[in-house]
Amino acid sequence: MRPISHELSFQLLVDSVHDYAIYMLNPDGYISSWNRGAERVKGYTADEIIGQHFSRFYTPEEQAAGEPARALQCALDEGKYEREGWRVRKDGARIWVSVMIDPIRDKSGQLLGFAKVTRDITERRAMQEALRESEQRFRLLVQGVTDYALYMLNPEGIISNWNTGAERIKGYRADEVLGSHFSRFYIDEDRQRGLPAHALHVATTEGRFENEGWRVRKDGTHFWAHVVIDAIHAEDGELLGFAKITRDITERRQAAEALEQTRASLAQAQKMEAIGQLTGGVAHDFNNLLTVIVNSLDLLAIKLNDPVAIRCLSNAQRAAGRGAELTRQLLAFARRQPLRPGAHDLNMLIAGFEPILRRACHELIVFALHLAPEPAMAHVDARLFEGALLNLVINARDAMPDGGLLSISTECVSVDESSRFVSLQPGTYVKVSILDHGTGMPAEVLRRAMEPFFTTKEIGKGTGLGLSQVYGFVTQSGGDVVIHSEVGKGTTVELYLPAADAASLLQSSSAASPAVTPVPSAGKVLVVEDESDVLEVSVEIFHSMGYDVITATNGLEAIDVLKHTRDIDVLFTDVVMPKGMSGVDLARFTRKLCPQIKVILASGYPIPALAEEHGALDEFLFVSKPYRWGELMEKMRDAMRKSVH
Template sequence: MSDNSKTGAMEEMRFRLLIDAVVDYAIYMIDPDGIITSWNSGAKRFKGYEEAEILGEHFSRFYTTDDRAAGLPQRALDTAVREGRYEGEGWRVRKDGTNFWCHVVIDPIIAPDGRLLGFAKITRDLTDRKMAEETLKRSEQQFRLLVQGVTDCAIYMLSPEGRVSNWNQGAQRIKGYTPEEIIGEHFSVFYTPEDRELGEPARALDIATREGRFENRSWRVRKDGTRFLAHVVVDAIRGETGTLLGFAKITRDVTQAHEAQLALEKTREALFQAQKMQAIGQLSGGIAHDFNNLLTVILGNLEILQKRIGDEPKISRLLENATQGALRGVSLTQRMLAFARRQELKTEPVDIPQLVQGITGLLRSSLGPGIHIETRFAPDLSPVLADSNQLELAVLNLATNARDAMPDGGTVVISAQPEVVLEQSYSALTPGHYVCLSLIDSGEGMDTETLAQARDPFFTTKGLGKGTGLGLSMVHGFIEQLGGRFVLKSEKGHGTAAELWLPVIGEGVTAKPSRLPVEPIAVPRLSVLVVDDDSLVLTSTSLLLEDLGHRVINATSAARALALFDEGEVIDLMITDMAMPTMSGAQLAHAVRLLKPDLPIILATGYAERLEGFAAQLPRLPKPFTQLNLVEVIAQAMK
């Protein structure tokens, strides 16, 4: 053998050893008819055949039944001959019957004379990659279905320039655009004109690019032009090298949640205001009660002193002045009780137009020539259930406030119209029929802060010493006590509207008849038991009664009063304070009525408590009272 032959044989052997050492690829030869003529270790490893088992077999046995039926093995060889190479991927079958995905390269082996000697075939097992790709594909499909299925959020992608590249159902539902209408358009179309002018779209992308994320709440525009409050998140999407690929954008319509939050805050504010007003009302009522006790003492003593000094002009003027000052205190306590809703109302059917017309003259003289009064009443207004005196006072009070708001003159429009309150229309009003009596002025109006405090007790804008700050509080308390509502509407520079919502009198409802003044009648000298835990009031009341010629027995508590009955004290009449510790005046009256069923009893009170049973029918002596009031109520009780 020549050296060249030996060298060639050694090269061929080394080549065969090299091929056989490759285990990651199946490398084998097939003849022109497709019969396997060689087999390496890689082919044995992932196809499962030993060399002795497979040599001489047709390579088509590695193909699936379907591929063989379709003629794919022969087509691969034909392609390799025709094009000089065949390359493709597909499923193949191992010896044990399992399938694997492979990448196949078939190269034709051509002799120098052009004859086809066979084919070199290289197969690589890509099953793991294929499975990973399939898994990724399924994951992508699931993610795409998930994103498309989301209807509560708009989820879509933007190009680096901000153009919409895809669109889910949530985006279509929230923003109104179909994919065909919006893909390719710039996302700034969703912004309000104001935000576009301010450069908000570009700012959002700039922040997302620099910081990786942009998030905020702002108004957006739907296709139909309506606006909604959106919670927006923009995330920058980058490739492995850091290249900006675009942006992922998620938008939620939070309009309803925002409105619900505003409603909750408004409800909380209303609750806080109601609690504040209730607390101040309780405080005002308590102060008024104690103040009425003091005024009872002062006025009673002044009245007795006035009778005893005779005709001393200078002293009489002093006493008269002191009495007028005390009466101002009475007016103040009445307003405090009205605010606290503890005044006694004498409700009756009231015709609003008739009531306003009845006080028009008083209104004109009170407001002055610079104020023009207009009245506008709807026809056939139903009567309302109200205390006519208190309602007149409320109208006068509101009209006076209107006058003070128009120092240079102006117009006050007094109007009334029927209103129907439906369920949940006004949280403070029971559903039903009302008459809205309003006074609208053309004055200075109030800013938001002033309007919020206007109904608070003791708040006034009239300056020190020029107002008590209880006018609107009194109106508020009075209207609410009737089951209505007092509404103030105002804007700085645009006047004020004060609305009194008064319940229409129901069918078959009759107002409680107000007591007519009792004509004083002569009563015999009585033995009167006076019960009051306030020693000053007790003394003052006793002096007034003694001045009338009655015999007075004092008791500083309900327990002491009952003890006097047990002791056999002769008593013709009992006058008891309502608010006493341990046992109230009403409870004492009930206990005494069991002992002395026919004994006349008078209840003295600093404010009008709500009573039930027989106590509600007993004569009342409102504090502060005069000697004439005592005479009248005693005459009423002794009838």
Template sequence: MHMIETVTALQAGTLEGRYRLLVDAITDYAIYMLDTGGHVSSWNAGAKRIKGYTETEILGEHFSRFYTDGDREAGMPQKALATAEAEGSFEAEGWRLRKDGQRFWAHVVIDAIRDSDGHLLGFAKITRDLSERKAAEDELKRSEAQFRLLVQGVTDYAIYMLDPEGQVSSWNQGAQRIKGYEPEEIIGEHFSKFYTDEDRADDLPRKALDTASREGRFEKEGWRLRKDGTRFWASVIIDAIRSEDGALIGFAKVTRDVTERRKAQEALDRAQQELFQAQKMEAVGQLTGGIAHDFNNLLMAVLGSLEIAKKRALSGQDNADLIDNAIQGAKRGAALTQRLLAFSRKQDLKLEAVDVPNLVKEMAALLQRSIGPRIEIATTFPLILPAALSDPNQLESALLNLVVNARDAMPEGGTIKIEARRRPVDAGQVPDLAAGDYICLSVIDEGSGMDKETLEKAATPFFTTKGVGKGTGLGLPMVHGLMAQSGGVLNLISRAGEGTTAELWLPIATKGPDEPAPALSLAPVVAAHGRRLTVLAVDDDGLVLMNTALMLEDLGHEVVQAQSGEEALQILARDPLPDLIITDQAMPHMTGVELLRKVAEQYTGIPVILATGYAELPEGADKGIRRLSKPFSQAELSEALSSTVDNAES
């Protein structure tokens, strides 16, 4: 029995020794014992490190020396032991003192130690130094306080929080100033009350929160309401706020009143529109000035020739030369109109394979007359050059325009070089030109050239360096429009004092040049069809209608005239149906295309011709409609009649 008790005692002593070694080895916690009076009875390495006392210095001393003067005066040490004795444990955080007098923030646990009979033996005290955590918490609190002060102090922005359902949970001074609500009036209310009735009907508040929740942010501008019902233009940002585990906590909402900025932008937009309108009117003035000058010259030739022809006709004299002069003037007017259409890219191009060297050769006499004797033209072409795809008439006009410009750049005379070569083009090599093979037709002068600013404006509509009345500023824009419509580009290369090179990049035709077409016969169509046609001619311009009718009657046909689409439909309803209808496109109330659509719905099999000066037709128009470009000659009218009737009878 004594042996067993001895062994048990030895075992207990061994276990106690192990616990003591464990406690003494702990350095992160001060672990020590107090007797029932609060005096220190044990002291581990952690207590020495945290408190600063050695074991010999602190054993037998009262633990109250670790408390601040204020806590000792308040009886905190005694209250802590009394609580531990009464409740078994005391736990708290507070300031404690080291040996050197420095304070540290301590987490303290005091447990009452009792024997098996319940008698109090003393207290076990564990203290942990939480100064760093306390400092971090204090810093966080200070930062949060500063942030709250900052947010509350901002008056230019409404900054407030919403809960996940959209109720307002905080309200800064900026929100109060902009929205007009006091915090107690708005906190707990749904933020949708700031939206207009239209936006609420469109469910915009919910959509905004859904977007912010899904994408992290919602941003938009729109009308919002103040407390007094007035509207303001707001820039709104809503950010979703989530916890560390990703759960939605709420939303941070920032609203700025940008009404004044919007008004300023609207004023700027109005000013820009007024400026654009002024610039447009200036451009129209330049256009009308230049065109009026050219047209007055043409009308002078036409009216003057016809006036003298009328007098000669009354006296029985020959008028052929005067009539020819009037016709030439009218043709020049038509060419000027084509320049305008080319500038707007609305002329009706007839693209075909063009032998460029041959075209230049045939223009030689015209070019030389245009530039005068002081300037020489030199041409360079390879022996073999593929045909280019272009409208030969428009290409001649463009080339003549470039040569005249080159002449004007060399008032003292010189040489103009006209060259052409085949050039492969990679994507991006030439601006606005797709990759492929092209013919590059160049006009090179030895003139004064252009500075960078002039070069940038050279192809701008109405821009001209020539004097008043000497140019419309449509020459290069016309060339540019022709190139763009035919799949090519105009490229200008120039430097001040180094001359100018104008390049026309033309697509290569897939087939060779067409054979020259035989001269059109002016004989009446009745000879080809063996019968006289009844033609319904429709045009809202009385002079044009009369001229069309006279040409048709001269070709041997019977003509019924109508000055509107409505009148044409009335004629079709009461009279025998005509063999063919020729109608203008641009007419008020009912266009030519609309008229032909109604004719197709009510009558079948009537051939139609649409007379227009534009290449484009309205959306939905039949692309197979036979078109006749205005102004047209009697020969062109005869050919259009013949081909249309042939197609209808085939």
């Protein structure tokens, strides 16, 4: 067998290559050889193409631009030509190819021609284009997201890219943050605690880190952010970096806080309402007991002459008076105290009351007023407002034994439906703020501050009714009380009182007081009371004033008396009575049956509270329990001098 020559072996090798078109060109670019790979890639057989110029494989555009000639010249000048581009097959289809052209010279350097290798990489290019388009779409998607800050970090936390959402949320342009560490967005306290490093550690070890917290914008403002950091690993597990997503959820957090505050305010209002109902009921019953006690003492005082007995009675009367004051305070908290509201400029009330407020403070306290420049018109009971103000000033004074600032300020504010106030109707209010730099209150004390009988003072130094009275007065007036306090920094109590217009002030200031007329002669009184002790003492009081008395224990008995007794001058009836007929029902029945009879209502509840249940009671005279002998006499004078219809 003859050995194969070197040239023949090389030719066989070239012909066996199917994936590459390998062929020779003469110095002018004409094809002089053609392998099977060339036939497969180009589509021409050897006898169809040998002797043809290689430029026929170029597109018409490149032929017109002279690209084939440039390719051969580049190979000559640089020793090699390598490019990628479109070529045309025999069937007219275009393919993307990788082309190499090498000049071939003999030993003397004479150009013999060119070796040309072409590979069809159309599929690879299509894959690259698809990947490039996918990456481009992804970049457009990421850049188009404006509600989220999307950016990448390298394994050390250095920012490597930056989207439009990041610029909008953080305030930085890409060129301002690329290459810097992502910890720049954290607040100082979180950086000092090592939170950025902790976040990357968790993401690295667990694959993901997620939390919420404060972040800092370029302009220094803070926003509440929801943050997700995902670790990105290569196929072999190597950490390539982190994908970081940040969303500004400040508004959502504020809305959640406002909802929680509203729920807390509602729960507090419901609790105070329940305590108020219980307190009002207890105070009402206690008033009945006090009515018996104080009037029995008054009647005894009239009949006793012994100095020792009179002193004992006097002590008992003072104690009963303190009990009556206690029930008044309870009724104030329960919003059942009688109010005499009018339109008042709170600036004028506070300024006029300033000397008393200053005297209530000790010499180490700096007392200051910051009153609104415009009139602070509010619809309030002036006497009770001053009492509430004095109460709060005393509380502030007691919270500053070592001195400090105590200031009172006023301003007009608007409350709308989105306000955190549960109990306030939308409208305009006058806000009166009493601020002190005292000891402040911890959260658990602040929650109970306005409950009756709750106090942090020593035994004997406070009843726990001060703030509860203020609360009752303000809420009964249609307002609300808000307390801000922090231990060691002080307390601010804000009173929101319904605003009034200036015209109301003129009307209330021009109202005339009724004239007092002499007491007429005694007559006959029908006393209606279901409490036997109260009934007994009432009968004694009217007897002591010279009246004849008929009694009844409920409305039905009283109606029977009225039908059979025509010379009754006055009906004196308790409001709350058994057997389905209230004192108000009895009074209205009496007005229809016997219009000439004067009517006096008595109750431990004030007129506003009774009016809510029974309607307007302006047509009747009213006396609050516990009433005293002297008060009842004055009320009888009013009844006998008037003809109320």
